[in-house]
Amino acid sequence: MRASAAFNRLLVLVMLVASFVAPGAAHAEGTVRIVDQYGIGSLLLKVAKDQKLIEKEGARAGLHIDVQWTTLSGGAAVNEALLSGAADIATLGIGPLMTIWDRTRGHQDFRAMSAQSAVPVYLVSNDARIRSIADIGEKDRIAVVSVAVSQQGRLLQMASAKAFGDAEYARLDRFEVNMPHADATTAMLAGSSVINLHFSNAPYQYQELDDPKIYKVISSTDILGGPATSSVAVTSDKWRKDNPRTYAAVRAALVDAARLVRSNKPEAAAIYIRQDASKLSPTFVERILNDKDVSFSTTPENTLALGAFLFKVGVIRHEPKSWRDYFFTDDPDAQGS
Template sequence: MLTIWDRTKGKQNVKAIASLGSMPNYLLSNNPNVKTLNDFTDKDRIAVPAAGVGFQSRTLQIETAKLFGSDNFKKFDNISVSLPHPDATSALIAGGSEISAHFSSPPFQYQELENPKVHKVLSSYDVLGGQATFNVLYTTQKFHDENPKTYKAFYDALAEAEKIIKADKPAAAKTYIDVEKSKLPLPLVEKIVSDPEIDFTVVPQRTFIYAEKLHELGVLKNKADSWKDFFFEEAHGGAGS
């Protein structure tokens, strides 16, 4: 979203509508020798959904810059491979392939950690300093301005959904499985929904830190003065960041 905001600024002006919740993303490994980022070697391969450019890769780059300097922020791009989460999950659990690590996300990381050979190396929350938005919704300035009633109804529905989830998390988990026709076990979905690290909130959390770091690394050309620069005004009322 930040990349699209950056590249459409002054043109289509794409901005975020709301957060879809704060969720940690875990960098996991089945290599017992890998305890920290310093332990990765050229023989390791880190599976990510979009090598070099996706949320997981950008988060890894921010942490890499912190540890090895801004000039080396792409240090682990060389051992990163693009692989969809389900395939990466299967590879990490099975072992025996070149994939020795996976920068994962819910629900996949919970499935992987059920395997005793898989352990956590890093959390996106470690990188960003606490609970942070993972998914956002976004649209163009044109759609926002030309469809005020639709936009408001959509935003209000998201805010209502947040309240429904928080009011009864077991019911929310069951609804998810029913609506998605998901094959995930209900106890696993309940565990995810009830995880204290996860907050189903429309309020953005720590998105500005992300924008600030990516600008420092030269990934974003435009510098945001605040998180409100890349969120439409309907989201400005909460205690966002």
């Protein structure tokens, strides 16, 4: 776990050094550095990478675009890449989006440029004693990719506030441990004593729930009261204004990617397997993509509830009044929530 976090920090440092070595290229129109995360939630960016959709959209507009890709594990490492200037665009969950939006208002001004997916995330357990979060105690450990600040960490805080009261929103933070989803899934399936809960994501939660000893304790849908966008693509207002044609090409590529995912699930599954170097079968991934609770769209859905909660308990200083506060919206008629 410590090695994985150290690797992420080293990779961010290397990316940052590279950006200073070639400062002209870092913000030149026609160049974009994108940081993705593992998992099906960011499938739209994976499709854009695999099919070179950004390059194709740039070519249609008469612009050659050099796209540089990096994959990191966990919202904390991705936030660091964005804030340090080592990345121009990155995949984040709604919780980390709220944090970076709040911290950078009035200067770097990071916001989401597009939603990517509404894929519910599950808190799962292999301990029959735990039937709700009220059963979690001192001997239990919950695997998350970034303690407290990850999407799953923020959702667990929201669930805790509902169960125990707002003053107790961080009650379960001390039971969390940093662990990449793949490692946590392996530990859960093996019955390791290191963890007995995992706030997972797709595809890992589906692998875990195929084991009869593992079951769902609570889901993001339960916590948020319905389906909700779980993954977004984030950038800064400065990069957006300095690179309007590249920004437009990335935005258009995500729309193209969403169209491909909706129309051709077998191809989308194959792309996910290639891009995440997954050993899952195409049939298994297609099963996830066809789940009625899973959708891929650039339109945000039910994102405000988490932001309102984080403001209420003092995690963020600025209260979001609308999804438009933390999304870039070029179209005044754009729909979202």
